[in-house]
Structure formats: structure tokens, C-alpha cells
Amino acid sequence: MPIALVWFRNDLRLADNPALRAALDGGYTPLPLYIHAPEEEFPWAPGAASLAWRHQSLAALDADLRQRGTHLRLFHGPSLAILQAVVAASGAEAVFWNRRYEPAIEQRDTGIKQALRAQGLRVESFNGSLMFEPWAVQTKQGGPFKVFTPFWRAASAQWRNEPLWEAPAALAEADTGPAGVPLAALGLLPTPRWDMPFWSDWTPGEAGAHAALEVFIDGALHGYADSRDRPDQVGTSRLSPHLHFGEIAPWRLAAAIQSARSAASAAGVDAWLRELGWREFAHHLLHHFPQSAQHNFNPAFDRFAWANLREETLERWRTGRTGVPIVDAGLRELLATGWMHNRVRMIVGSYLTKHMRAHWLEGARWFWDTLVDADLANNTLGWQWVAGTGADAAPYFRVFNPVTQATRFDPDARYITRWVPELAKLPTALRFAPWTDPAVAARLAPDYPAHPLVDLASGRDAALGAYRTLRASR
Ligand SMILES: Cc1cc2nc3c(=O)[nH]c(=O)nc-3n(C[C@H](O)[C@H](O)[C@H](O)COP(=O)(O)OP(=O)(O)OC[C@H]3O[C@@H](n4cnc5c(N)ncnc54)[C@H](O)[C@@H]3O)c2cc1C
Structure with a gap:
């Protein structure tokens, strides 16, 4: 049977996989492969937590393929050159993949499709990830x-x-072409292995x-x-x-x-x-709006007085040492698990972009590196929404009060206490805002910052002041 390359990307599954299905329906033997080419995603090359997840997910996909009689071939390098080399060595007649929508990838894939078609190959791409x-x-x-x-x-x-399509029970092996490299050679896992605790919460694949x-x-x-x-x-x-x-x-x-x-x-x-x-x-x-991953959706904010924060100030936010319990809880959950609850993403984002007045890209880049679900579309929308710079965004002047948010959505401070255990000895009411009783906080939570990094009232006033200046300068 003729061979078709099935190029796996962000479609690491067998069921409901239109590219795999097209290969089988077309009468081809699929040759499944994955190419690691992070530089082709510039300026949003995948972050560390995302790479760690991908390692696990590729291992799971390979195991699923092996159970059915074939396996996943892994490569590292420029995508087009690798596809051409595998085509040449295997005699493949077709290449199938499911589309991705990140601007850099869309551009790259268009070029790859043209180049491979110009070689006389059958090349098709499909929707594998959106409704x-x-x-x-x-x-x-x-x-x-x-x-x-x-x-x-x-x-x-x-x-x-959409009709569902079950994973095939067996898949023929394309017994030709280059073997590729072992998964470990892709270098997706961090050193040291700070991701290890993640895998008690998650099962990639x-x-x-x-x-x-x-x-x-x-x-x-x-x-x-x-x-x-x-x-x-x-x-x-x-x-x-x-x-x-x-x-x-x-x-x-x-x-x-x-x-x-x-x-x-x-x-x-x-x-x-x-x-x-x-x-x-x-x-x-x-x-x-592909530029929205890098630039304010609302260009008026290009003139906004974002604060020029010192690295150590940003580091206190990143590591959950701001002195605002719900903010610190969220950022610590992120570091410990690679995920953060949506409500808390909004709260930590608001504190960063409003109270601290950091540009939303500071937060977007941190999330990009630390989230296992880092996704350029969702992350961009989330950050521009929170910062008030986006399409259909919360208005800039709507500043989340992290204490009010915490008392409403974490009423017993259980989430706070789980991730900020230094506060566990405080009475519940004080765990939301320990600075309101400095004497008790100093005695019962001596290891926690005594004051918020940016005071809530003055941070809010400064943010609103900067917003008024922006509006006045129109
Ligand atoms: C600042 C910020 C950054 C974010 N960055 C990301 C990101 O990088 N990747 C990501 O997947 N989500 C991101 N989100 C959206 C949302 O926080 C997560 O999708 C959600 O927390 C995932 O948890 P869940 O699967 O339990 O969601 P559920 O509540 O079960 O929702 C189901 C699915 O819907 C989608 N979804 C839910 N909320 C949103 C949303 N607000 N925007 C877009 N899709 C949504 C997700 O795919 C989610 O898995 C971000 C939100 C904010 C405020």
C-alpha cells in the first residue's frame, strides 16, 4: 500500500483524528511522526511546563500506536526539511496533518504545503481542534x-x-524510512525534574x-x-x-x-x-488579529503609563510572595501543579496589571512558561481581557479587589490556606488580609509578608489615575 505521513502536532490522539482518518480512507499506510521545532513558533516557542506535558503525551501516543501495530517516529529540526527527508527515504506519496492557528504556525504551514505540493505530493490539512x-x-x-x-x-x-470516529483497532506499520530519535533526545523535560509533582494531578494523553x-x-x-x-x-x-x-x-x-x-x-x-x-x-x-499576541488589541493602551518594575518586584509576584493571600495562593498553585483556577487567573492578572501596573505581556510570558495548558489564543485573550486592553475586555477601570474576591469565592479561606500554609494559624477572617491586624499577623504568621507589595487602595488609585491621563490625552 502507498504510504502517507501523518504529521502529529497538537492533535495527540487517535480517535476523531481527521488526518489519520484521511490516510486510512485514502488507502494509505500511515507513517506517524512528530517534529520538534520550537524555533518555528517564535516569539512564542513553547514554555517549560508545556514541553514537559508534551513529553508525557507523546509517550502516551506512541504507546497507543504500538498497541495497534505501529509507532510514532520523532524528529528534531526544521519541519519542511524533515518532512522532505522522510518522504524521500520512505517513498511516501502523501502528507496529512491537522491545522493549528497560531500566526507563526499558520504561516509556516502554508509554506510547507506549497513546497510539498510542488514536489507532486498529495498534501491535505484538516480541522482537528475547533468546533x-x-x-x-x-x-x-x-x-x-x-x-x-x-x-x-x-x-x-x-x-x-460532528460524527464521532473511534480509534482504529489495528494499524499497519510503514516498514521503511528513517527511525527518528528517542523521545529523551528531544529534550522536552526540565532539569532538574521540577515537573515530577505535576503527574500526581494529571495524566497526559x-x-x-x-x-x-x-x-x-x-x-x-x-x-x-x-x-x-x-x-x-x-x-x-x-x-x-x-x-x-x-x-x-x-x-x-x-x-x-x-x-x-x-x-x-x-x-x-x-x-x-x-x-x-x-x-x-x-x-x-x-x-x-495575529498581532494581538504581542500588541494591545486596543492601540490607545500603547500610550498607557505601564510601570517599569524591577525584576525582583516581578519575581515576588511570580513566586507568590506579594503579601496578598489569594494572589499568592494562585501563583503557588501554578508553580506546584502547572495549572491555576480561572477565577484566580483573573485575580492575579488584575493585581499585576492594575495594582502593580505591569504590562500584561509580563504576566502572559510567565503563564506561558508555567502553565501546562499554555495556549496562545486563550492566554492572549485572557490577559488582554484582564488588563482591559483587549477585544470585549473588562473595562480598564474595573479593578478586582483581591480581598473581596477571596471572601466571595473562597469563603472559608480553604484555597488560600492550602497554598499559603503560613497563614493557617490566623483566624479565618484574617487570612484574606493579614495586614489589617499587624500584631496578630506578626505573632501567628511571622513568615508571611507584613504588607502587600502594592497597597490595595493606593494601587487602585494610581491605576485609575493613569487611566484618566490616558483618556485625557486622546
Ligand atoms: C489571564 C488568563 C490566562 C489564561 N490562559 C489560558 C491558557 O493559556 N490556556 C487555556 O487553555 N486557558 C487559559 N485561560 C482560560 C481559563 O482560565 C482556562 O481555560 C481554564 O481555567 C481551564 O480550566 P478547566 O479546563 O477546568 O476549564 P472549564 O471551566 O472546565 O472550561 C472548559 C474549557 O473551556 C475553555 N475555557 C474555559 N474558560 C475559558 C476562557 N476564559 N477563555 C478561553 N477558553 C476557556 C478551556 O479550553 C477549558 O478547558 C486563561 C484565563 C485568564 C484569565
Whole structure:
């Protein structure tokens, strides 16, 4: 049988994999491969936590392929040159992959497609990761959306349930072509192995994604509409890294969540599908406004008086030593697990960009390096939203009060105490704002900063002052 390269990227699964399916339907023997080429993603080469996840996920994919009779070949180097070399050595006649939507990757892939087609190969790419590709949803005028609600209304009107495709039971081995390199040679794991504790929380790979879905459907989905904002509970799906790496198709998730709809779960189902909609919207925006990963979506903010912070000040934020308990809890959760609850992402982001007045890119870059679900579309949207610089963003003058947020969403301070155990001896009410009783804090929490890095009231006033100056200068 003729051979087709199946180039795995952010679609590290066998079920619902349109590229793999196209190879099989076309009568080809698939030759599965992965190419590590981080420099081709510049300026957003994958961060350290993301690479560590990818290592685990590639290992899982290889094991799944081996169980079926073939295996994953790994390469390190320029993608086009490697694809051409594998084609030449294997005699492959076709190359199939599932699309990615990051600006650098879109540009690279267009060039690769042209070059390989010019060699006479059959080259096809597919949608493997979105419910609606960025160009599929348009305003009445035929342009992109900038606001979520009308985007999601238009997208929902186009909704159709994609048929599911089960992973093949067996796959023939393409017994030719270069062997590639061992997984360890890709150098995806950090030294020292600070990622080790992550893997008690997470199981990267397709089976892990399906298991996470089951856990969510049997548990948090029912109460999701209320519990999704509670970092002290397991109230969300924790599917984000699985979705980012394409270990499960969004349309399989949507189908499973919809089939769990009952009178009791309806609000949770609708709320969850809407969050999936934000992911779609983020990809829509990044595709149509590729500069937004680097620049303020709202260019007025190019003149904003961002503070020029010292490295050690930023480091106190990054490592969770700001003296604001909910902020520190979130940043420590991130370092310990590679993930942070969405509500707390908003709180730490607001403190950084409003109270500390750091440019949102400082936060976006830190998240990029430390999140296992780091995703250029979602991270860009999240940070521009929080900073008030984005499309459909929270207005700049809406400054989150981290103490009010904590008392509302972590009412017993359980989340705070879990990640900031130095505060455990304080009475609960004081764990949200220990500086309000300095004598008690000094006695019962002596190892915790005595004052917030930036005082909440004056930080807020300074941020609003900078915003007023910006508006006055129009
Ligand atoms: C500053 C900031 C940065 C962020 N960076 C990322 C990032 O790099 N990668 C990432 O996947 N998400 C990011 N998010 C969005 C959100 O925080 C995470 O998707 C969510 O916390 C993942 O947890 P979950 O899977 O349990 O979510 P659930 O609540 O179960 O939601 C289901 C899925 O919907 C999607 N989703 C949920 N909320 C959002 C959102 N606000 N925007 C876009 N998609 C969403 C995710 O794919 C998520 O897995 C960011 C949010 C903020 C405020």
C-alpha cells in the first residue's frame, strides 16, 4: 500500500483524528511522526511546563500506536526539511496533518504545503481542534467578530454535531524510512525534574483526557454553573491541557456533555458549552488579529503609563510572595501543579496589571512558561481581557479587589490556606488580609509578608489615575 505521513502536532490522539482518518480512507499506510521545532513558533516557542506535558503525551501516543501495530517516529529540526527527508527515504506519496492557528504556525504551514505540493505530493490539512474554524463564523458584513456574545450566537446557529470516529483497532506499520530519535533526545523535560509533582494531578494523553471527561460528567458538571468560580472546590473540568494538546476532540467533549443533560444538569451543561465557546472565540480573534499576541488589541493602551518594575518586584509576584493571600495562593498553585483556577487567573492578572501596573505581556510570558495548558489564543485573550486592553475586555477601570474576591469565592479561606500554609494559624477572617491586624499577623504568621507589595487602595488609585491621563490625552 502507498504510504502517507501523518504529521502529529497538537492533535495527540487517535480517535476523531481527521488526518489519520484521511490516510486510512485514502488507502494509505500511515507513517506517524512528530517534529520538534520550537524555533518555528517564535516569539512564542513553547514554555517549560508545556514541553514537559508534551513529553508525557507523546509517550502516551506512541504507546497507543504500538498497541495497534505501529509507532510514532520523532524528529528534531526544521519541519519542511524533515518532512522532505522522510518522504524521500520512505517513498511516501502523501502528507496529512491537522491545522493549528497560531500566526507563526499558520504561516509556516502554508509554506510547507506549497513546497510539498510542488514536489507532486498529495498534501491535505484538516480541522482537528475547533468546533468552528476561525473563518467559518462571520459578521453579516463578512468580517470577524470582536465581541463574544454575537460571535457565540452566530456560531451556535451553525452548530452541527460532528460524527464521532473511534480509534482504529489495528494499524499497519510503514516498514521503511528513517527511525527518528528517542523521545529523551528531544529534550522536552526540565532539569532538574521540577515537573515530577505535576503527574500526581494529571495524566497526559488520550486515555487521561477521556478519564478526565468521565470524572467531570460524574461529578462537577451538575453544579458547574455555580461551582466554576470556586477555587476551593473541584468545580471545573480541568480539561484545558487535554484540549490544548488535542488529546480529545472538542466535538467529542461537546457530544458527551450534551448527552449528560438532565433537568438538574442543564444549567451546568449550558455554562460549560459557553466556556468552550470562549475557546473558539479566542482562536477566532488570534487568527484574524495575529498581532494581538504581542500588541494591545486596543492601540490607545500603547500610550498607557505601564510601570517599569524591577525584576525582583516581578519575581515576588511570580513566586507568590506579594503579601496578598489569594494572589499568592494562585501563583503557588501554578508553580506546584502547572495549572491555576480561572477565577484566580483573573485575580492575579488584575493585581499585576492594575495594582502593580505591569504590562500584561509580563504576566502572559510567565503563564506561558508555567502553565501546562499554555495556549496562545486563550492566554492572549485572557490577559488582554484582564488588563482591559483587549477585544470585549473588562473595562480598564474595573479593578478586582483581591480581598473581596477571596471572601466571595473562597469563603472559608480553604484555597488560600492550602497554598499559603503560613497563614493557617490566623483566624479565618484574617487570612484574606493579614495586614489589617499587624500584631496578630506578626505573632501567628511571622513568615508571611507584613504588607502587600502594592497597597490595595493606593494601587487602585494610581491605576485609575493613569487611566484618566490616558483618556485625557486622546
Ligand atoms: C489571564 C488568563 C490566562 C489564561 N490562559 C489560558 C491558557 O493559556 N490556556 C487555556 O487553555 N486557558 C487559559 N485561560 C482560560 C481559563 O482560565 C482556562 O481555560 C481554564 O481555567 C481551564 O480550566 P478547566 O479546563 O477546568 O476549564 P472549564 O471551566 O472546565 O472550561 C472548559 C474549557 O473551556 C475553555 N475555557 C474555559 N474558560 C475559558 C476562557 N476564559 N477563555 C478561553 N477558553 C476557556 C478551556 O479550553 C477549558 O478547558 C486563561 C484565563 C485568564 C484569565
